[in-house]
Amino acid sequence: MIDAQILPTPIGPLSLLAREGVIVAAGFTPDPSQMFVRLSPQLQALGLDVVEDLGAPAEAVRAYLAGDLDALDEVPVEQPGSPTRRRLHQALREVKAGTTVSYAELAERAGMPRTAARAAGSACAQNLIAPFVPCHRVLPSTGGFGGYYYGVPVKEWLLEHEAS
Missing domain, CATH: 3.30.160.70 (Methylated DNA-protein cysteine methyltransferase domain)
Structure with missing residues (x-):
């Protein structure tokens, strides 16, 4: 169950x-x-x-x-995914509260080339365990907040909460 x-x-x-x-x-x-x-x-x-x-x-x-x-x-978490996606989700869990990374930085932290930013974005989009796997801490390198499955206001609130 x-x-x-x-x-x-x-x-x-x-x-x-x-x-x-x-x-x-x-x-x-x-x-x-x-x-x-x-x-x-x-x-x-x-x-x-x-x-x-x-x-x-x-x-x-x-x-x-x-x-x-x-x-x-x-808190232990488990979600499906390829070995690449699991590495990206693990790298997400290692991004400390109060900090953010770009998609390219997330890929690099997962042991992938910075050019794997698209894979990092996909891993964030498919993340089933927010905020335990904190995809809200990933921001586009072009600025702004980017998207968030639960809406940008939720992402903004989480980042503000963690910055305080």
């Missing part, structure tokens, strides 16, 4: 989906089924159950929102 919890945040509800304590999806939506349908068919076959408390992952979100910006770093 995939367990889900919906947490209130200053920027709207955050749905967390976990399997045996490991986050498999998270996103700024009041409806966990919107995240559930993005999971692999194998995980979807387990079913979805909304629970009152996921325990440690929910506590980490509360701590992050209260100012412990490293709290999400210790």
Whole structure:
């Protein structure tokens, strides 16, 4: 079974989906089924159950929102992807709160050439575990905020929260 919890945040509800304590999806939506349908068919076959408390992952979100910006770093996550995408997601997790990188820098941190910025952008677009895999910390080298699956205002809020 995939367990889900919906947490209130200053920027709207955050749905967390976990399997045996490991986050498999998270996103700024009041409806966990919107995240559930993005999971692999194998995980979807387990079913979805909304629970009152996921325990440690929910506590980490509360701590992050209260100012412990490293709290999400210790929560185990797992999402599908090629070895390249997994390297990029791991490199994302290593971008510290309060800092940002460009897509080219993210590719370089993942051991890929800077020319792999497009692959880095794709990894961010396909990220199922925001903000635990903090794709909001990646900005275009041309300036601005770029896109964000949950909307630029959410990305801006997360970056402002982490900068304070």
